[in-house]
Amino acid sequence: MRYQRPKGTNDILPEEAPRWRAVERTFRDICRRYDYGEIRTPIFEETELFVRSVGEDTDIVSKEMYTFEDKGGRSLTLRAEGTAPTVRAFLENNIQGQDRERLIKLYYIAPIFRQDKPQAGRYRQHHQAGVEALGRPEPSVDAEVIDLALTFYRELGIEGTRLLINSVGCPECAPGYVDTLKASVADSVCEMCRDCQRRYETNPLRLLDCKNDVCRQITQAAPMMLDELCGECAEHFSGLREHLEALGIAYEIDPRIVRGLDYYTKTAFEFRHDALGAQDSIGGGGRYDGLVEQCGGPAIPGVGLGIGIERVLMVREALGLRDEEEPREGSFIVTIGDEAWMPGYKLLHDLRQQGIKAEIDYRRRSIRAQMRYADSQNYLNAVLLGGDEIARGVATVRDMVSGEQEEVPLDELAEELRSRRPE
Ligand SMILES: [Zn+2]
Ligand SMILES: [Zn+2]
Structure with missing residues (x-):
């Protein structure tokens, strides 16, 4: 179902x-x-x-x-x-x-x-x-x-x-005008559309905004409220x-x-x-x-x-008015190998606590797949984390547009990523 x-x-x-x-x-x-x-x-x-x-x-x-x-x-x-x-x-x-x-x-x-x-x-x-x-x-x-x-x-x-x-x-x-309006179309009501025949009794002002051509013609000659x-x-x-x-x-x-x-x-x-x-x-x-x-x-x-x-x-x-494309933003943590998963998962949490938009690949796919996904989701940076980086307390930050990479100490990472925010 x-x-x-x-x-x-x-x-x-x-x-x-x-x-x-x-x-x-x-x-x-x-x-x-x-x-x-x-x-x-x-x-x-x-x-x-x-x-x-x-x-x-x-x-x-x-x-x-x-x-x-x-x-x-x-x-x-x-x-x-x-x-x-x-x-x-x-x-x-x-x-x-x-x-x-x-x-x-x-x-x-x-x-x-x-x-x-x-x-x-x-x-x-x-x-x-x-x-x-x-x-x-x-x-x-x-x-x-x-x-x-x-x-x-x-x-x-x-x-x-x-x-x-x-x-x-x-x-x-208004009531006086409504009477005048009704009187002026009284002879032609039966030619008007079904809605208007009902409106004539219940809501006569609405005779004026009927889109039907015949109805419009009939009310054309009617006096208008502005004159009354x-x-x-x-x-x-x-x-x-x-x-x-x-x-x-x-x-x-x-x-x-x-x-x-x-x-x-x-x-x-x-x-x-x-x-x-x-x-x-x-x-x-x-x-x-x-x-x-x-x-x-x-x-x-x-x-x-x-x-x-x-x-x-x-x-x-x-009118073809499109909002500007959402700019690239945020960081995608790319974990390299099983040993990097948990530190990466912890880093994800830490960055979010520090106000950084961050995401990770929960499926734990290959580096290539992670990078491709980060690009398709419009991330600004990839943060690469492998056993070697973890041992040295750093991460490699890659700009997804220019492809430039640099190593950043983990304790300076949030600040560095924040400085890379667009705007
Ligand atoms: Zn008045
Ligand atoms: Zn009508």
Whole structure:
């Protein structure tokens, strides 16, 4: 019986892990500079948290969540998105303290689970890097979150990221707009795709981001939210534009950016890259001023961002951006003859204690095989140890690139190897 990984999941192997680490390292470093603190929440939450916050009629809640009952009869759901758990933890741990006006900035890198139809760039377990800024309603915070994401793409070498922005209004102005939208397409609903016929009743804003040509044509003539914004939302949107412009950030206004989730208010944004073809979204987010209250807290505004790490890796791949090859490093201990095995094994331990990356051939093969293996594994040095060397308290250190060799006393070996480290 051979097992396979579940459909829509991936194994990240040691040779791919450096690409992931580079992306994660860049994101962490940018979050540090922008003063976001890391938060790690559980891999599962009470199902109700997602239903309440994301919305019952969204695709995520209605058909994509990994929901299960535990042995205590509780309904739990694998992390279906990043914002609700962060808001839950923000409230539960009273991160804000007494000052309800204070801006709290959090980031995470975590897996997201959705039982989506597997296709290129969409996985049932995918990974997201995200930030949530909770506590302030100012558009300067929205612009900062957008700026952070663009800095991230840029520092990974990804040029050509497009920023699309929109406003989805607030409880003051959105419901009126939704009625207008529904009225304007009412006569043509039966021509729209099946999803849209359902959305018409449950989540009408999403009629706007349907990719179906017929649906797009029908909504083409519909009024757009941006024309129906209340005074406050309109002011917020122009504030966002001013702050983006002050930072020299180019954007396109796209009234079809509505995001899938119920909790968005005002700003909605998305990042796209042409290198990805049809599935061109590489991140997005928006403001969610009602979410904290919806999760049982006080009226605290927030804005957040999620970036799909797999998508970012795909763009880098498509653009031919490779991380520099891992430099040769570490030392491979080559033992010559049986008598050298145990001293070599002890030397391996000693070097590791002294901070040196070191390895040995547990199979105890021939010198030739050991040398070949050390080379294939990208070691910088071979440390040759035979009976003669052991008797004299030395080892022969060979540079695997130049082939140069020198004898080094064992008690100076760690220092010598450390000095040979690349960089
Ligand atoms: Zn409004
Ligand atoms: Zn449609």
